[in-house]
Amino acid sequence: MLFRQLFEQETWTYTYLIADPLTKEAALVDPVLETVERDFKLLNELGLTLKFCLETHVHADHITGTGKLRELTDCEGIVPEHAQVACASRLIKHGEVLHLGTVEIQAIATLGHTDSHMAYLVQDKTKTDPLKVLTGDALLIRGCGRTDFQSGDAGTLYDQVTQHLFTLPEDTLVYPGHDYRGHTVSTIGEEKQWNPRFVGRNRDQFVEFMNKLDLPYPKKIMAAVPANERCGRMLASV
Amino acid sequence: MLFRQLFEQETWTYTYLIADPLTKEAALVDPVLETVERDFKLLNELGLTLKFCLETHVHADHITGTGKLRELTDCEGIVPEHAQVACASRLIKHGEVLHLGTVEIQAIATLGHTDSHMAYLVQDKTKTDPLKVLTGDALLIRGCGRTDFQSGDAGTLYDQVTQHLFTLPEDTLVYPGHDYRGHTVSTIGEEKQWNPRFVGRNRDQFVEFMNKLDLPYPKKIMAAVPANERCGRMLASV
Numbered sequence: 001m002l003f004r005q006l007f008e009q010e011t012w013t014y015t016y017l018i019a020d021p022l023t024k025e026a027a028l029v030d031p032v033l034e035t036v037e038r039d040f041k042l043l044n045e046l047g048l049t050l051k052f053c054l055e056t057h058v059h060a061d062h063i064t065g066t067g068k069l070r071e072l073t074d075c076e077g078i079v080p081e082h083a084q085v086a087c088a089s090r091l092i093k094h095g096e097v098l099h100l101g102t103v104e105i106q107a108i109a110t111l112g113h114t115d116s117h118m119a120y121l122v123q124d125k126t127k128t129d130p131l132k133v134l135t136g137d138a139l140l141i142r143g144c145g146r147t148d149f150q151s152g153d154a155g156t157l158y159d160q161v162t163q164h165l166f167t168l169p170e171d172t173l174v175y176p177g178h179d180y181r182g183h184t185v186s187t188i189g190e191e192k193q194w195n196p197r198f199v200g201r202n203r204d205q206f207v208e209f210m211n212k213l214d215l216p217y218p219k220k221i222m223a224a225v226p227a228n229e230r231c232g233r234m235l236a237s238v
Numbered sequence: 239m240l241f242r243q244l245f246e247q248e249t250w251t252y253t254y255l256i257a258d259p260l261t262k263e264a265a266l267v268d269p270v271l272e273t274v275e276r277d278f279k280l281l282n283e284l285g286l287t288l289k290f291c292l293e294t295h296v297h298a299d300h301i302t303g304t305g306k307l308r309e310l311t312d313c314e315g316i317v318p319e320h321a322q323v324a325c326a327s328r329l330i331k332h333g334e335v336l337h338l339g340t341v342e343i344q345a346i347a348t349l350g351h352t353d354s355h356m357a358y359l360v361q362d363k364t365k366t367d368p369l370k371v372l373t374g375d376a377l378l379i380r381g382c383g384r385t386d387f388q389s390g391d392a393g394t395l396y397d398q399v400t401q402h403l404f405t406l407p408e409d410t411l412v413y414p415g416h417d418y419r420g421h422t423v424s425t426i427g428e429e430k431q432w433n434p435r436f437v438g439r440n441r442d443q444f445v446e447f448m449n450k451l452d453l454p455y456p457k458k459i460m461a462a463v464p465a466n467e468r469c470g471r472m473l474a475s476v
Contacts, residue, residue, distance in 0.1 A: 007245075007420035038419055045432050181276055182245035184422065194283050 001103050001124035002046070003132065005175060005184055006039065008032040011062040011220070012178050015039065016134055018122055019048050020101025027052040027100055028075075029120055029134050030177055031065030033232050039065065040072055050075040052098055054105070056136025056177060057117040058083050058228045060150060061218040067232035077231055080107070083116035087231040092118060102126045108164050110138035112157020113145030119165060121172075131172040133188070139165050140176045141186040144197045147210050149217070150225065154210035158203045166192050239341050239362035240284070241370065243413060243422055244277065246270040249300040249458070250416050253277065254372055256360055257286050258339025265290040265338055266313075267358055267372050268415060269303030271470050277303065278310055288313040290336055292343070294374025294415060295355040296321050296466045298388060299456040305470035315469055318345070321354035325469040330356060340364045346402050348376035350395020351383030357403060359410075369410040371426070377403050378414045379424040382435045385448050387455070388463065392448035396441045404430050 004017040015035065019026035026048035031039055043050055050073040053066040057080060066077045067087070076089035078098075083091065092098075094109035102125045107118040119139070122132040137145030139161050147154040165174075170189030193199070201209060218224070227233070242255040253273065257264035264286035269277055281288055288311040291304040295318060304315045305325070314327040316336075321329065330336075332347035344359040357377070360370040375383030377399050385392040408427030431437070439447060456462070465471070 005422045007422065009420060035420060038421075042421075045428065182247060182273060183276075183280075184243045184245065190283065 001122075001127070001129075002026075002048075003122070004042075006035065006042075008035045008062065010034065012180055013059075013062050014175065014177055014179070014184075015065075016175060017042065017048075018100065018103060018105065019046070020103045020124075023101035024048050025051045025100040027054055027098065027105060028065075028069065029054045030056055030059070030136065031069055033063040033065045033068060036065040036068045036072070040069065043073075049073075051100060052105075053077045054092070054098075054118075054120060055079045055083070055085075055228075056110075056119065056134065056138075057114045058085060058150065058225060059137075060221040060224050061178075062220060063224050063227045064232035067230070070231065080109075080116040080118040084229050085231060086229070087233070094118070108133070110136065110157075110160045110164055112147055112153050112155075112160055113137045113150075115151035115153070121168070130187075131169060132175060133165065133168060133172050134175045134177075135165065136177040139174060139191060139195075141174065141179050141181070141183040141191070142195050142197075144195070145177075146213060146215055148213065148215065149221070154207040155203060157210070158198075158206045161198065166198075239360075239365070239367075240264075240286075241360070242280075244273065244280075246273045246300065248272065250418055251297075251300050252413065252415060252417070252422075253303075254413060255280065255286075256338065256341060256343065257284070258341045258362075261339035262286050263289045263338040265292055265336070265343060266303075266307065267292045268294055268297070268374065269307055271301040271303045271306060274303040274306045274310070278307065281311075287311075289338060290343075291315045292330070292336075292356075292358060293317045293321070293323075293466075294348075294357065294372065294376075295352045296323060296388065296463060297375075298352075298459040298462050299416075300458060301462050301465045302470035305468070308469065318347075318354040318356040322467050323469060324467070325471070332356070346371070348374065348395075348398045348402055350385055350391050350393075350398055351375045351388075353389035353391070359406070368425075369407060370413060371403065371406060371410050372413045372415075373403065374415040377412060377429060377433075379412065379417050379419070379421040379429070380433050380435075382433070383415075384451060384453055386451065386453065387459070392445040393441060395448070396436075396444045399436065404436075 240257040
């Protein structure tokens, strides 16, 4: 399996490139508008065909590159079910599996940061390597996404992280949507042991903690959410 | 093998953590002073014993974290032979191999960016995974280190990259010291095919190109080089 973590500096967003080296089919998860040219160039250099652009959720901090990538390629733009993104090619449900040759990408419902959110479990079926899970903004390294806007819900986040992610094998590699401390990867075992948002807190204590965070709104939210509901296309070109 | 790429935001430096999960012995390659606390915390959370702090070279853009890590742990501070770093625990030569349990780290001379520079080839001897090579500032993703100060030499860089790195297996993963475009990893095959500094240029053309780059000096060079010659310790505490 070809697997690349790519970094967008302004919003500290990680985009993931996943591909089958034999069939050359590829997916991008959470592409960013500003880095579409970089990612498109890389796809071409590696001889890959972009089959899927996947969103973990409707982002509030950056504008998706999916709309632009759909103009440049024949990829499908796939968003989690219940997301208010009418322009998406299609929605993806919890448990649904996408295929890139022998590589499987399985959607895992991880709501709570927003009211539509999927993590993506990635595995090359021909290998016995540890699983990889792209956790978007649900589970971060030693942290988690905020739950105070976009119909977020702290109790739901607690339930879905503990029931759908912390039940994965301990050696599953955790690749988040962002990391503001310069970590790039963790494991499920590490997060169960060291994530300060979850360790030592039951559901009620987690909800109380999250509801008191009082964070400033993301700088780009007023532009990003409406744009992402249009697959990152600006109003004039929709 | 445990392998982590860590990112320092101010100078866009990648630090690498390598460890044997069984013996818990670990090495850090190119730690940065400002992120020593983060890295020390991670070592402790993972239950690792820091055995080696390795430098690829005497950096001009950031101050090494090795001095501080040697105060916090019993690690050896190891620098490439010919480096003017009198405080180092010891020097490492081309071809020399360090061991962390079943993990081997082999030094590969890659001079030219500076007059002392090692890449480090990393392999878990119990696995058949592709090799990993940490290339410091010699070979970057679609680029290479500058050669216009610290006794750099473009012809030497061309010789050592083409003879010591481009001769590695094509699927060897290339982990650089920096990447300013948000790439995190490449392969030797990709760089041989797409690196614009090397592709289509012979040695003379490469030297001519590098000698015309006319880049501004790194912001921190006047502080970083003298500090790194003292293992990152400030003058007062040496």
